[in-house]
Amino acid sequence: MLYLPHTDEEIASMLQVVGVENLDNLFSTVPEDCRFRGDLELPEALSEWELNDHMASLSDNMAVSPEYKVFVGAGSYEHFIPASASYLLSRSEFVTSYTPYQPEMSQGTLQAIYEYQTLAARLLGMEVATASHYDGSTALAEALLMAIRISKRKKVAVSSLIHPLYRQVIQTYFEPTGYEVVELPYLDNGLTDVTGLDGMDDLAAVAIQSPNFFGCIENLQAIGHKAHEKNALFVASFTEALAYGLLKSPGSQGADIVGGEGQSLGIPRSFGGPALGMLASTRKHMRSLPGRLVGKTKDLDGKRGFVLTLATREQHIRREKATSNICTNNSLCALAAAMYMASVGGTGIRELARLNHDKSEYLKMELKKAGFTITFDSPTFNEFVVEFPSGFEATYKRLLEKKIVAGLSLAPYYPELSSHYLLCVTETRSKDDMDALIREVKS
Amino acid sequence: MLYLPHTDEEIASMLQVVGVENLDNLFSTVPEDCRFRGDLELPEALSEWELNDHMASLSDNMAVSPEYKVFVGAGSYEHFIPASASYLLSRSEFVTSYTPYQPEMSQGTLQAIYEYQTLAARLLGMEVATASHYDGSTALAEALLMAIRISKRKKVAVSSLIHPLYRQVIQTYFEPTGYEVVELPYLDNGLTDVTGLDGMDDLAAVAIQSPNFFGCIENLQAIGHKAHEKNALFVASFTEALAYGLLKSPGSQGADIVGGEGQSLGIPRSFGGPALGMLASTRKHMRSLPGRLVGKTKDLDGKRGFVLTLATREQHIRREKATSNICTNNSLCALAAAMYMASVGGTGIRELARLNHDKSEYLKMELKKAGFTITFDSPTFNEFVVEFPSGFEATYKRLLEKKIVAGLSLAPYYPELSSHYLLCVTETRSKDDMDALIREVKS
Amino acid sequence: MKQSLGTTGLILNEPLLWEKGKRGRYGFSIPRRDVEPCSLDEGLTGEGPDFPDLSEVDVVRHYTRLSQWNFGVDTGMYPLGSCTMKYSPKTNEKQASLPGFSGAHPLAPTGLSQGALKMMFEFGKYLDEITGMDATTLQPAAGAHGELTGMLIIYAFHKKQGMQRSKIIVPDTAHGTNPASAALCGYRPVPVASNEQGILSVEAIAEIMDEDTAGIMVTNPNTLGLFEENIQKIAEIVHSKGGLVYCDGANLNAVMGVVKMGDIGIDVMQLNLHKTFSTPHGGGGPGSGPVSVKKHLEPFLPVPRVVEENGRYILAEDYPESIGKVSAFYGAFGVIIKAYSYILSMGAENLKKASQLAVLNANYVKEMLKGTLHLPYDRPCMHECVFSDENQAAQKIATIDMAKRLMDYGFHPPTIYFPLVVHGAIMVEPTETESKDDIDQFIEAFKAIVGEAKEDPDILHEAPKSCKVTRLDEVTAARKPCLAG
Amino acid sequence: MKQSLGTTGLILNEPLLWEKGKRGRYGFSIPRRDVEPCSLDEGLTGEGPDFPDLSEVDVVRHYTRLSQWNFGVDTGMYPLGSCTMKYSPKTNEKQASLPGFSGAHPLAPTGLSQGALKMMFEFGKYLDEITGMDATTLQPAAGAHGELTGMLIIYAFHKKQGMQRSKIIVPDTAHGTNPASAALCGYRPVPVASNEQGILSVEAIAEIMDEDTAGIMVTNPNTLGLFEENIQKIAEIVHSKGGLVYCDGANLNAVMGVVKMGDIGIDVMQLNLHKTFSTPHGGGGPGSGPVSVKKHLEPFLPVPRVVEENGRYILAEDYPESIGKVSAFYGAFGVIIKAYSYILSMGAENLKKASQLAVLNANYVKEMLKGTLHLPYDRPCMHECVFSDENQAAQKIATIDMAKRLMDYGFHPPTIYFPLVVHGAIMVEPTETESKDDIDQFIEAFKAIVGEAKEDPDILHEAPKSCKVTRLDEVTAARKPCLAG
Numbered sequence A, B: 001m002l003y004l005p006h007t008d009e010e011i012a013s014m015l016q017v018v019g020v021e022n023l024d025n026l027f028s029t030v031p032e033d034c035r036f037r038g039d040l041e042l043p044e045a046l047s048e049w050e051l052n053d054h055m056a057s058l059s060d061n062m063a064v065s066p067e068y069k070v071f072v073g074a075g076s077y078e079h080f081i082p083a084s085a086s087y088l089l090s091r092s093e094f095v096t097s098y099t100p101y102q103p104e105m106s107q108g109t110l111q112a113i114y115e116y117q118t119l120a121a122r123l124l125g126m127e128v129a130t131a132s133h134y135d136g137s138t139a140l141a142e143a144l145l146m147a148i149r150i151s152k153r154k155k156v157a158v159s160s161l162i163h164p165l166y167r168q169v170i171q172t173y174f175e176p177t178g179y180e181v182v183e184l185p186y187l188d189n190g191l192t193d194v195t196g197l198d199g200m201d202d203l204a205a206v207a208i209q210s211p212n213f214f215g216c217i218e219n220l221q222a223i224g225h226k227a228h229e230k231n232a233l234f235v236a237s238f239t240e241a242l243a244y245g246l247l248k249s250p251g252s253q254g255a256d257i258v259g260g261e262g263q264s265l266g267i268p269r270s271f272g273g274p275a276l277g278m279l280a281s282t283r284k285h286m287r288s289l290p291g292r293l294v295g296k297t298k299d300l301d302g303k304r305g306f307v308l309t310l311a312t313r314e315q316h317i318r319r320e321k322a323t324s325n326i327c328t329n330n331s332l333c334a335l336a337a338a339m340y341m342a343s344v345g346g347t348g349i350r351e352l353a354r355l356n357h358d359k360s361e362y363l364k365m366e367l368k369k370a371g372f373t374i375t376f377d378s379p380t381f382n383e384f385v386v387e388f389p390s391g392f393e394a395t396y397k398r399l400l401e402k403k404i405v406a407g408l409s410l411a412p413y414y415p416e417l418s419s420h421y422l423l424c425v426t427e428t429r430s431k432d433d434m435d436a437l438i439r440e441v442k443s
Numbered sequence C, D: 001m002k003q004s005l006g007t008t009g010l011i012l013n014e015p016l017l018w019e020k021g022k023r024g025r026y027g028f029s030i031p032r033r034d035v036e037p038c039s040l041d042e043g044l045t046g047e048g049p050d051f052p053d054l055s056e057v058d059v060v061r062h063y064t065r066l067s068q069w070n071f072g073v074d075t076g077m078y079p080l081g082s083c084t085m086k087y088s089p090k091t092n093e094k095q096a097s098l099p100g101f102s103g104a105h106p107l108a109p110t111g112l113s114q115g116a117l118k119m120m121f122e123f124g125k126y127l128d129e130i131t132g133m134d135a136t137t138l139q140p141a142a143g144a145h146g147e148l149t150g151m152l153i154i155y156a157f158h159k160k161q162g163m164q165r166s167k168i169i170v171p172d173t174a175h176g177t178n179p180a181s182a183a184l185c186g187y188r189p190v191p192v193a194s195n196e197q198g199i200l201s202v203e204a205i206a207e208i209m210d211e212d213t214a215g216i217m218v219t220n221p222n223t224l225g226l227f228e229e230n231i232q233k234i235a236e237i238v239h240s241k242g243g244l245v246y247c248d249g250a251n252l253n254a255v256m257g258v259v260k261m262g263d264i265g266i267d268v269m270q271l272n273l274h275k276t277f278s279t280p281h282g283g284g285g286p287g288s289g290p291v292s293v294k295k296h297l298e299p300f301l302p303v304p305r306v307v308e309e310n311g312r313y314i315l316a317e318d319y320p321e322s323i324g325k326v327s328a329f330y331g332a333f334g335v336i337i338k339a340y341s342y343i344l345s346m347g348a349e350n351l352k353k354a355s356q357l358a359v360l361n362a363n364y365v366k367e368m369l370k371g372t373l374h375l376p377y378d379r380p381c382m383h384e385c386v387f388s389d390e391n392q393a394a395q396k397i398a399t400i401d402m403a404k405r406l407m408d409y410g411f412h413p414p415t416i417y418f419p420l421v422v423h424g425a426i427m428v429e430p431t432e433t434e435s436k437d438d439i440d441q442f443i444e445a446f447k448a449i450v451g452e453a454k455e456d457p458d459i460l461h462e463a464p465k466s467c468k469v470t471r472l473d474e475v476t477a478a479r480k481p482c483l484a485g
């Protein structure tokens, strides 16, 4: 067996040192009635080559881009990933190390994550970003819990245009806590209706996603003002990190905490995970942040180096009083994002974001021309909602046969929008792809 | 442009240092009538993403294993390559370095190639192996030239069962030299007929491939004796290096020089190249070897280290008097082979070679049972010749449509064997594949 | 002793990303623009982030150099206790990057994703079988996330029983994530001390278990590397008071095919795929922390669940008692592929053998080093063993000094100062993928270091000497945090 | 000066493969046996090779550790003159490993290999265009192999003319492969000295060119980094005597889109794809050395040739005057894919810009270092410049000392002691993929070293100090060769 290096002789000599007769006897401290004496019922071991065949057959049983033209975003975006980043990310010094508890032999990870934190903070316009969280939904849930800890209040107002699945996660996290979540409705223009805030008191936080689930760009600054007037923390969220290549950053609009998803930054969709929870705050709140943080320091010789820091917030020191239970986070995804941000650069991310915007505008315009209604008229980034005629399900299926996935039906998430679809266009969709979509939905 | 890091400002400041006005003026020493003043007519530059599409479409326009069941070897063999070896081979410290002229910062390549030389020598039963040559054909051609240099004779006897394409390369290399190549015919049993040697004089070398092009295992020892009786050097060749996991090595059978192809050792077929020319000799002849050699030595502190050595044989020192003109060789292919040999190990290579043999025997037996004639009755390793009925071309085409490549027609190489096919079965062909082949050729 | 494994060689300094680059360089191929530019309200657009502009070669060199300052399992032995730093087979990386997997959109119609759903369905079944539990969710993204999921399930269970409870028992040897996860769920962790044998006594549990206690979180084998021998009795007590038994399964690597947690009284547990099932640790994740439950807790599992219907796989949402969702989508799918590949490569027999060899390796280290280092619990251990620095106290050498010195010898240090019940703990988990040769080298190195502690303690105090940096000032880092450049 | 690029860090010692392992370990997954064992004549079977048995983790660590003792372009600047160590784009590696390419059998029916054949066909056309030649063979496996192929073509040409010639002119600045390739073809290389400007004078050629001389091998730009300004006149002379002009195109990186060799009198030339066209150097290959010829030499090109027929591609063998074959199959196909990808990524404009920037970089280095180092030919250079150690003679510092010391500063040394016409040559070829920042660091390092030469020459004599090994004893290595373990 490739992964078990012991030869029979080695086992024998080691058993002798240990002083037991055979491998089974190593488990003498396991009471007999705790022992499982059968054989696990698992498929017979495959050779590497059988595994290749088996996995290829599973993978071939998937219908994915580029063969399929998938016009779905909704929290998982198709963006190009440079071959250079994929190669670098495969280097086993990064892949096979663990949390850098021993900084002297982990400076590679540590500097890289410090750089990630910095670029993430710059992207979001914040002062401090954590090393990573599981995904956008848990980052946002933790952001809200953080706001509750800081404000010592127990109620949060959450836009109904935050990704519905994120709201479900928040719900799950909040269920046993006794904290309250109030949902803010949305307006006809596809933006959050924050007028209700006026009547709410004791809010720990107001949470808004921008671009929101409908792809519309929220007026963060105005909402931030409103939140601050209520002495609530302003929590911004996002699912499409690339948008900030073009849009004003949440930090510049007054966000106190930002929690969202970084998958767009060089991480493959991979059926939704692993992803990258991004969490950032102002420096003022840094000691309330959940999750790992890398800080800059010096070694005994005065040389620059990096370490995990502010550990007194964390579970391994503070146990039940920690700011979070997180331990293993999504470090390699953060590294992927850092490599991506380093590769696109300031100039590139702007061009790329513009291209996303312009392409999705093209589709929006063509759909309009073709007679479809764009549900909300607020400006969008690379996603928008369109209303298709009733009975569109059949067309949708026909399109699937033509290998086009014509967006995501909003019915399961917003029953009132039952014939509305959320469409996404990134740089990976060509004009030809869009023209084909238009042709097909028209026919 | 990703690969051109210069910004316009940098170009300007550098031009100033150099003292020329613009990039064009850098070429002031190129006479005007040597200048090309047009634009190269090449396709418009592709983005990385367009390149991906373009290359994928070319690659998709290939019919290859595992979709196709290819029963062709003939100098290019399908063997499994562990994912671990592919990963290790991609590490850029190996990939992006060059010939280790500066040993202190190239110990990785140097130790690895020293290990390759050692494992190659052990595989072939020789004392010394070179760092690599281009492919089996050039290794063999160089082996023959080496024999000519050593013996100071001008004629070599070459088995007609040496790979026909190798013999063409030898022919090409020998054409301007005035050296003579005599071909030894073959016997009904698929082995080389060496009786003609008795009448030949002044032979520099006798060259035999085993397993030969028909897959038959030659009696190297007997031929070696005969060669030595004639005071000729005995040169052994091979196209299927894996055979020596099971068969007696050429060295153990008296070979003085061995030149052949190492592609089977973990190198993808890749349409025939890059490949791995393996060349080995007795220690006695080591200073006559063409090509790079790595040797063990010590550093100033007595620590073990490795260097390129015996450079006085080489073109960069000896110029026209060198033992070869080779400079860049196929180092990364040698590294791949070393990784492969290290991975399969002594125990594994034997099992694997046996499996190749046994599988091809299975197909041979089943073909016999199905009424086909196995042309030669000498023992074979993983290739053999079968006679198909005349008119088999149509069946062959039908099989292609079923994604089966039923061997290689010998007609272009041995016109007298026009309805005979060379079939190869490695560990990558399953019993099911073979049963399907039998079913189809029968029907 | 033979030549030390650790030595020094040329590596390159490398500035921070933004200390490099020039405005206008490209490290990313901008896709061709095939649509007209289209303006966006100026009020919405910002400056764009202040990222440096680098070329592809800048980026490649940056990370190539950084990687060389790191040490991974592929570099050498990494006996970090409680972390199961086993070798991650390379074929698993290959499988995870298959285009059908890496390119899959989570919200595509399920008809387009049958391969992924089948894989997840089968993988859940495999985990059921290995744990002896009845159903598994793959949604939790790491061990601690699994713990939280487990706590939420326990909470939902008690809620359904009609009475919520306020406490949960957590042994003093527990990993920090256990009390933290319990607290996230509003439970007050009640500590319980392990006995002089390093395990939980039935009496201690009997004493504190009551009807306001939701249950117990046991790590089994525990973080001292010892099997909780009284687990069945403890489970009985907990169950008799209406509580549930949660098992932190992070240490499952010791007992695959040897103990089925479902058979010994466990109601709910998490597995750490990045430990037991060989997925790489990625410098601190991504991991994956599936949660397996017994039948009575199945209704509470997160949604959606993968269900088979006539040979097709669907994502079923209709579980009214479900706790809801703990991840936006279905968990760390890309990690799960690797664990799935691992199980298929190993099969039942090799999984069991892996556990046996993991335990053999740990006991071997324990026996070979127990004269050299103080061994607080001198009993047969499971997959790891815990020493302390007590023997070195006289030389004023602490665990940290030996740990740092191990680096110079070419080893990643063990986990140190955990579990908290052992003062100056040195927790060694070799894992089964270390050969006897490698372990012998480690033992030799440790003995040499203990020798140095006596003869030349300053070598240890000043260690490491071989790394790119010497010991780092963690105190200032925390006092005056600089978290971004 | 700022912090030096070079420093030291932890790396691991690693024994030779056969000093590791244990009989019975597996590092390879033995495929399932689905047929019966079948015996083979005992007289034919041997013992099997004496390879060590290693596990996958053994193998992975072995090569991971070894890799860390190496320095590549991805690590840092590698200004090895005459070798064009430019950055190799990562996308090219990806393309070459596409399954349709890596899994292609060379002797499969051509109908199954249209993608590969199309690629080769187009690539040949691109090279024709870049060189200004009429036809190209991709068969030669490296530059020297291309030279040999070119010599064979020249031989075949003269043979067809009815009269073979015995000599060929080879300038003293030529790479060693040139005379060696000529000699393999039976030609006697006739050396000719370059003039005081470092290039060939018309007179020198006129003097020696005669009708027993097959032609001339010119490297252009030559190995001093200088353009052979008289090339057209020289070609005229050679042609007038019935000779042919061979161009060693290894230095084409200087003149893409600037000079077409086919326009300036060249009859036949080789290109080094692993230099000009960015394919990685692989620690010494594989390379690829296509040969391009003018119309009159096309009949002699190796077979088979890829030919288009009604949109299908075939392998045509029917060229009776062909020299035959120089490789078993079609050359280094896997390397060619990378060069093809590179050309497609660059396009005409960027290829020309690459040459311009390569020349700019070299001239910049020349200007910046010429006060520091002696510059034998103080003229505008092409893609590389050649210094010598003359200025350091007083301090008894030789080229090798400065080269070794560069390692400590984190740079691969330039090519040294070549070309032979410059005593103590230091041949710097930065290539266009080095940014000004990187080059400035290199210049600074060189200046610092020249400073050290004056102040503390021993630092240089003892260099390198940062690498895994200090200077190696090459003399003993050659005297008592130990070539296998």
Ligand SMILES: Cc1ncc(COP(=O)(O)O)c(C=O)c1O
Binding pocket: A326, A327, A328, A329, C082, C083, C142, C143, C144, C145, C175, C177, C178, C219, C223, C248, C250, C251, C272, C287, C288, C289
């Ligand atoms: C015993 C134990 N429990 C739980 C955890 C937490 O797992 P994770 O880091 O995946 O969240 C760990 C991780 O180190 C552990 O060792």
Ligand SMILES: Cc1ncc(COP(=O)(O)O)c(C=O)c1O
Binding pocket: B326, B327, B328, B329, D082, D083, D142, D143, D144, D145, D175, D177, D178, D219, D223, D248, D250, D251, D272, D287, D288, D289
């Ligand atoms: C000028 C010149 N010609 C020819 C060659 C030989 O090319 P190769 O090493 O690919 O055989 C080289 C290689 O260094 C070279 O620099």
